[in-house]
Amino acid sequence: MSDKHDAGGVPTTGHVWDDDLADFANQPPKWWMLGLTASAIWCVVYFLYYPSFGLSSTQTFFKGLAGWTAIGEMNADTSVVDEVRGKYEAKLKDMTPAAILADSELTEYVTRSGKVLFGDNCAACHGTNGVGAADKQGFIAPILRDDDWLYGGNIEDIHTSIMGGRQGVMTPHKDVLSAAEIDTLANAVAAGTPTSTPLFAEKGCTVCHGADGKGLAAMGSANLTDSVWRFESSLEGIKYTIANGVNAGPGSRDAVMPSFQAAGKLSDAEMKKLAVYVYKFGK
Ligand code: HEC
Numbered sequence: 386m387s388d389k390h391d392a393g394g395v396p397t398t399g400h401v402w403d404d405d406l407a408d409f410a411n412q413p414p415k416w417w418m419l420g421l422t423a424s425a426i427w428c429v430v431y432f433l434y435y436p437s438f439g440l441s442s443t444q445t446f447f448k449g450l451a452g453w454t455a456i457g458e459m460n461a462d463t464s465v466v467d468e469v470r471g472k473y474e475a476k477l478k479d480m481t482p483a484a485i486l487a488d489s490e491l492t493e494y495v496t497r498s499g500k501v502l503f504g505d506n507c508a509a510c511h512g513t514n515g516v517g518a519a520d521k522q523g524f525i526a527p528i529l530r531d532d533d534w535l536y537g538g539n540i541e542d543i544h545t546s547i548m549g550g551r552q553g554v555m556t557p558h559k560d561v562l563s564a565a566e567i568d569t570l571a572n573a574v575a576a577g578t579p580t581s582t583p584l585f586a587e588k589g590c591t592v593c594h595g596a597d598g599k600g601l602a603a604m605g606s607a608n609l610t611d612s613v614w615r616f617e618s619s620l621e622g623i624k625y626t627i628a629n630g631v632n633a634g635p636g637s638r639d640a641v642m643p644s645f646q647a648a649g650k651l652s653d654a655e656m657k658k659l660a661v662y663v664y665k666f667g668k
């Protein structure tokens with residue numbers, strides 16, 4: 386072995402190739418050795434600290450020196466959340482929806498849970514975020530995002546709609562009106578001017594839709610002078626509604642909003658949250 390393989394006294398492994406290339410037995414760098422040792426120690430500590438190996442003889446496992454469990458960690462987290470929520474929940478228990486609305490912090494809190502409640506309980510009929518969902522009859526349920534309300538759009542009205550449900554009834558007219566009369570009325574309604582024909586008052590439409598045809602909130606009768614439609618808005622669709630009515634037995638249009646109080650599906654607090662959430666739509 387020649388001198389050119391002498392690197393300050395470091396021995397070679399004895400492997401020399403071509404007389405030029407030798408394999409020295411150097412130690413790895415110090416930082417690397419420290420890292421290796423530290424991670425080995427870390428493994429042992431971690432292994433003992435947390436639940437790790439099974440104890441087959443007893444059908445159980447080594448529970449770790451720290452007594453940590455995943456469920457324990459989750460419970461600790463939820464109790465923090467419960468504490469924050471509990472403060473709000475206790476406050477809104479005795480408040481009316483209108484009082485909640487007047488408190489901006491509570492409104493913020495309520496609107497967040499309202500969004501989830503709406504998705505779970507209301508969106509199937511009213512559409513995601515209340516934009517409406519349609520089938521071939523027209524809208525399954527009214528759009529809640531506009532300012533057109535069948536039963537009134539103040540916070541109490543909305544709360545009442547949710548608690549008690551709604552079911553507007555329009556009697557069928559196919560037996561009391563001729564086809565020509567239905568045609569005249571449908572054309573007047575389609576044009577947004579129902580009162581332009583004397584039939585509107587003569588045939589009793591004003592009893593439910595009001596003398597001006599703008600609808601009566603007490604009955605949930607639609608405003609017939611605007612361009613917002615609940616059911617099919619084609620001339621044929623309007624004729625169908627006039628002839629067959631709404632919620633008036635077979636063949637009539639269906640429009641039933643279930644009572645969430647009667648169904649017992651939602652708590653009082655949840656119905657209040659939803660009232661505020663729906664009221665805040667588009668505002
Ligand atoms: C099974 C379908 C259905 C579900 C579920 C439903 N609704 Fe309705 N909702 C309706 C229908 C249909 C109407 C209209 C009733 C009518 O025309 O008389 C309505 C009416 C309303 C009204 C009155 C609208 C107005 O213009 O005055 C409000 C407010 C309302 N719903 C809110 C909700 C909320 C909040 C939920 C969830 C908790 C919900 N609805 C769940 C079908 C539904």
Ligand code: HEC
Pocket residue numbers: 535552553554555556558570571574585588589590591592593594604605606607609613614615616617623626627631640
């Ligand atoms: C007994 C009360 C009542 C009478 C009478 C009545 N309506 Fe209605 N009508 C309603 C109600 C309630 C609704 C809304 C139903 C709903 O959306 O749930 C309605 C809805 C309608 C609609 C559908 C509007 C839309 O947006 O799709 C038309 C059209 C209509 N009525 C026309 C008439 C005409 C024309 C007459 C007279 C021949 C008449 N109605 C008589 C209660 C009545």
